[in-house]
Amino acid sequence: MAFRDWAWLVMLMAAFTLSACGDSDQVTGGPPPIEVGALTLNAQPVTLTSVLAGRTKASLEAEVRPQISGIILEQNFREGAPVEKGQQLYLIDPAPFEARLVQAKAALSRARANLKTAQARAERYQILVDSRAVSRQDFDDAQAQYFQALADVETALAQVETAEIDLDYTRVYSPITGLAGRSTVTPGALVTASQAQPLVTVQQFDPIFVDVTESSRELNTLRRAWASGDIERVDEDAAAIVLYFDDGSRYQHPGEFKFADINVDVTTGTFTIRTTFPNPDYLLLPGMFVRAELVRGRMSKGFLVPARGVSRNAKGQATVMVLDKDNRVEQRVVEAAQLIGQSWLVTDGVVEGERVILEGLQYVRPGVTVTQVNPIEPEA
Known part of the structure; x- marks a missing residue:
């Protein structure tokens, strides 16, 4: 190939390369704009x-303790189960307290019998002292014995009430409605009045x-x-x-x-x-x-x-x-x-x-x- 033909071919290739570069720059251009999402603030x-x-925390909590001393005979609830206010939880052996109640009632009957005798004597002495058949001192003694008999009756009544309360304490009741926790005693256990350890805790x-x-x-x-x-x-x-x-x-x-x-x-x-x-x-x-x-x-x-x-x-x-x-x-x-x-x-x-x-x-x-x-x- 002649030199002139080679020169023409080189110039044609150079022109084609420049044209291709120009087209590439025109296609790519600069970086695209950044697109964002925005929130418009409104108060x-x-x-x-x-x-x-x-x-x-439990709204109500009651630690149940015995008010008397004795042997637990029964547990009348299921641990973890609901219990109602006034429901019996335990039974403490009631026999000693039943005997004390009988004894207290007997003492009350005796005091009432003595009161009738003292009252009758005081009434008779009231008539006799007005007629000067008895001395004033004897009348005062009769009156004192009458008032003493009245006091003995009141004392005996209080003893009966105390014995009844102690007998009722043999049945341990729930003071609130709630869920019973773990029992710390079992039937056969000895409990004492107002002991530090509760028998069970009930929580609402x-x-x-x-x-x-x-x-x-x-x-x-x-x-x-x-x-x-x-x-x-x-x-x-x-x-x-x-x-x-x-x-x-x-x-x-x-x-x-x-x-x-x-x-x-x-x-x-x-x-x-x-x-x-x-x-x-x-x-x-x-x-x-x-x-x-x-x-x-x-x-x-x-x-x-x-x-x-x-x-x-x-x-x-x-x-x-x-x-x-x-x-x-x-x-x-x-x-x-x-x-x-x-x-x-x-x-x-x-x-x-x-x-x-x-x-x-x-x-x-x-x-x-x-x-x-x-x-x-x-x-x-």
């Missing part, structure tokens, strides 16, 4: 709550108390917020309390506020709040660790920002990415006061109508202009 009323740890679980603790510092902060009007106080009677088990599951029945302790624990700086919950199925047992969600108050206007849109900077401050009117990204430090459900309550750093980026955060940085393609509706 709304927000109910503020506190989740406090606590333990369950429906309703059941839940005692939670709150710091006095939080209480003072809340009171200042109430006083300033930042938070509207909610009547305890109108606010239902939600209970959670230690595994995070929610208890099906709402509770009620009962009272707050008037004293602060000097060692922990906390005070106790007592709440009460219905417990018809006995799912709650005394001593269980639970968490109670109590209503602290209501904020008339607050911003709820989903948690996925809130992050922390190197200083630990809460930040969000917002869009200005030109869709330029700005990082904003905010005050995230409380996590409510899956959203943060933001009380400072944003204003009504601002757009907070929730989707595409991994692709943006402050100062970048983006395209909003997915307006996000507020979460219910």
